[in-house]
Amino acid sequence: MSTEDSGHPGVPVEHTTWRKNRWEEVAGPGGKAGTVQLAMVSHPEPGVPGVPGRWEVSASGVLTLTVTAADGVSIGGRPVTGAVDVESGSQVELADGRICFVQGRGGTYGMVVWDPSAPVLTGLREIASYPYDPSWVVDAEYRPTPGRTVEMGRLTSPRSKEMVSAPGDLVVELGGQEHTLLVMESVPGLRLAVFTDPSSGTDTPEIGRWLILPPDEGTTLRVDFNQVILPHHVFSTAFPCPIPLEANHLPVVVDAGERAPVLDVRSGSTVTEPDKKGQDGTMEPELTEKAVQYLRHLEKFDFASMRAMCADTATVWHNDGKGEQTIDENLEQLKQMTGGGAALRYDIVRQFQEPDEVLQQHVLHISMPGGSGMELPVAMYFGFKDGLIDRIEEYANMTPPDQGSTSNEV
Numbered sequence: 001m002s003t004e005d006s007g008h009p010g011v012p013v014e015h016t017t018w019r020k021n022r023w024e025e026v027a028g029p030g031g032k033a034g035t036v037q038l039a040m041v042s043h044p045e046p047g048v049p050g051v052p053g054r055w056e057v058s059a060s061g062v063l064t065l066t067v068t069a070a071d072g073v074s075i076g077g078r079p080v081t082g083a084v085d086v087e088s089g090s091q092v093e094l095a096d097g098r099i100c101f102v103q104g105r106g107g108t109y110g111m112v113v114w115d116p117s118a119p120v121l122t123g124l125r126e127i128a129s130y131p132y133d134p135s136w137v138v139d140a141e142y143r144p145t146p147g148r149t150v151e152m153g154r155l156t157s158p159r160s161k162e163m164v165s166a167p168g169d170l171v172v173e174l175g176g177q178e179h180t181l182l183v184m185e186s187v188p189g190l191r192l193a194v195f196t197d198p199s200s201g202t203d204t205p206e207i208g209r210w211l212i213l214p215p216d217e218g219t220t221l222r223v224d225f226n227q228v229i230l231p232h233h234v235f236s237t238a239f240p241c242p243i244p245l246e247a248n249h250l251p252v253v254v255d256a257g258e259r260a261p262v263l264d265v266r267s268g269s270t271v272t273e274p275d276k277k278g279q280d281g282t283m284e285p286e287l288t289e290k291a292v293q294y295l296r297h298l299e300k301f302d303f304a305s306m307r308a309m310c311a312d313t314a315t316v317w318h319n320d321g322k323g324e325q326t327i328d329e330n331l332e333q334l335k336q337m338t339g340g341g342a343a344l345r346y347d348i349v350r351q352f353q354e355p356d357e358v359l360q361q362h363v364l365h366i367s368m369p370g371g372s373g374m375e376l377p378v379a380m381y382f383g384f385k386d387g388l389i390d391r392i393e394e395y396a397n398m399t400p401p402d403q404g405s406t407s408n409e410v
Contacts, residue, residue, distance in 0.1 A: 011132045018227060019129075022258075026235055027124055030101050030114050033235040033261075034121035037113035041104075048111060052094060055086075061107030063087075071095065120235055123263040123352075127230065136225035136256035140172040142183075143219065152184065153243035155207065155233045155349075158375060159363075164242070167191070170213065172223065175252040182248055183213060194231075194242050197250040201296070202289045204259050205234055206348035206362075208244035211257075228257025234350060235261060260288075263352050288351045291358045291382045294389065295346040303331050311388040318394045330392075343367040358382040364396070 026032045039048045041063060046056035053067035066083040067073045072095030073080055086092065088109070092100040101112040115121070150166045153159055170181045170193050181193040191213040200206055209228050214221055232239035290309065297305040307327065314327035325333070345365040352359040360380045367373040376396045383391030 010134070015132055015224075015226060022229065023127070026127065027121060030099070030112065031121070032232045032239070033124050034114045034116060034118045035112055035232075035236045035238050036098070036115045036118055037111075038238050038240075039111040039113070040108065041111065042108040051100060051111075051113065057107055057109065063102070063104065063109050065092065118236070120261070120263065124235075124261055125264055126262045128259040128262050130226075130255045130257060130259060132226050133256055136254075138172060138174075138223060138225070140170050140221045140223045141219060142213070142216075142221050143169045143171060145169060150182065150184070150245070152245065154240040155231075155237070155243060156240045157237075157377065159243075160240070170211075170221070170223070174250065174254075177252075179250055179252075180247075181211070181250075182245060184242065186242070189215070193248065194244045195248045195250055195254075196244050197252065197254045199253050199255070201292050201348055205230060205350075206292075206346075207231055207233060207241065208248075209254075209257060225254055225256040228254065230258045230261065237349070260351075287356070287358050287382070287384055288353050288360075290384070290387075290389070291351065291360055291380075292346075292348055294382070295362070298334070299344050299346065301335075303335060307331060309389050311385050311390045313385075314388070314390050314392070316392045316394075319396065327389075327392075341369040356384045358384075 024031065027034075037050060039051070041048060041055050041057055043057040043059055043061070046054055048055045052071040052073060053065050055063070055065055057063050063086045064083050065073070065075075065080075065086050067081060069079075069081045074093040075084065075086065075090055077093070086102055086109075088102060088104050090102045092102065094100065097117060098113055098115045101114060103110050145166065145168050148166045149163045151161050152164050153161050165185045166182055167185050168183045168191070170183050172179055172181070181195055183191050183193050185191050193211040193213065194208050195211065196208040197204075200208055208231065210231060211223065211225065211228050213223065231241040233241040294306060294309055297303075297309070310327045316325045316327060316330040317323070318325075318330075322333075343366070345367075347363045347365065349361040349363065351361075358381070360382070362378055362380065364376040364378050365373065366376070378394060378396045380395075381391070381393040382389055
């Protein structure tokens with residue numbers, strides 16, 4: 001859990017309690033960081049991919065699981081064989097240690113498959129957060145918009161879109177100016193503002209952050225930006241989280257709430273602490289920020305700034321079959337490739353940091369002048385030496401989306 005506010009004078013007890021509960025939500029049993037699969041089961045379609053047994057819902061709405069002794073399945077700690085009814089709220093334990101949490105009603109059941117050995121869960125050390133600041137607890141106006149729906153993108157593979165309920169707008173004054181955030185409600189009773197700000201893609205995730213509105217029914221709300229949270233997708237790509245709308249970009253930095261997960265990539269390793277300062281006392285950019293900034297320069301085709309971030313000895317490898325390149329050879333190749341008027345955009349999905357190393361997952365969006373385009377899932381490694389990029393390794397998945405693996409959308 002983040003210790004940013006531990007023992008800090010002036011931090012309300014309620015906020016400390018919220019932080020502890022939030023940690024359990026992410027890293028506790030059944031938490032977001034250990035979620036490896038989401039699935040739905042309804043009549044008449046049977047089965048859950050990757051999960052033992054036959055799962056099916058009867059015409060009367062009863063969920064049944066049929067397994068053999070060899071499957072090694074238990075429900076609530078009791079081994080089961082044959083056909084058994086699975087009630088909403090059940091925990092189904094699998095032989096490999098995974099646990100399936102089942103909830104449902106009306107003949108439709110949702111399943112969360114949780115794995116205690118999931119890499120993000122086992123490597124998660126804390127959730128880095130900004131220090132608590134009471135000035136970020138503000139009054140806001142909620143303006144209902146009954147019946148309104150909007151089209152929102154989803155972080156699926158490939159990307160998808162859907163119409164979601166947008167029952168209101170949140171009007172809040174920040175930095176002396178009034179700002180409006182569209183509020184969505186894809187889950188009944190959960191009103192959510194998904195927003196970005198100037199920190200998105202550097203100090204906080206590219207895919208924005210979430211402000212969950214209090215359950216008040218009135219039009220005047222007390223909202224606490226200290227409780228801004230990271231999207232579930234940051235902890236597990238099993239969650240098809242909403243992509244923030246351009247209209248929900250705040251021009252002021254919201255230096256409150258959660259910032260980023262802090263992970264140990266290898267067992268026993270350490271991660272550079274957030275807010276690291278240099279010898280002169282000024283804030284040094286995180287290596288993760290430098291990795292993102294390098295790509296931002298590429299989006300602008302600012303090759304001089306890219307070169308300035310690299311050591312003279314920097315080398316590059318890409319899975320395009322061209323082998324090793326010097327940084328200058330690679331930049332020259334990029335110049336030639338970007339001469340056709342294409343526009344680039346990098347959406348950062350997640351980052352892992354070690355001393356002098358960053359491993360990053362992102363999606364490269366390429367838009368052509370004629371309106372065509374494509375998306376490439378990419379994994380990229382950055383090695384640093386004395387604060388400069390000394391090694392880049394990039395693996396891009398060139399498989400067309402409709403030929404790749406499918407993912408569950410919930």
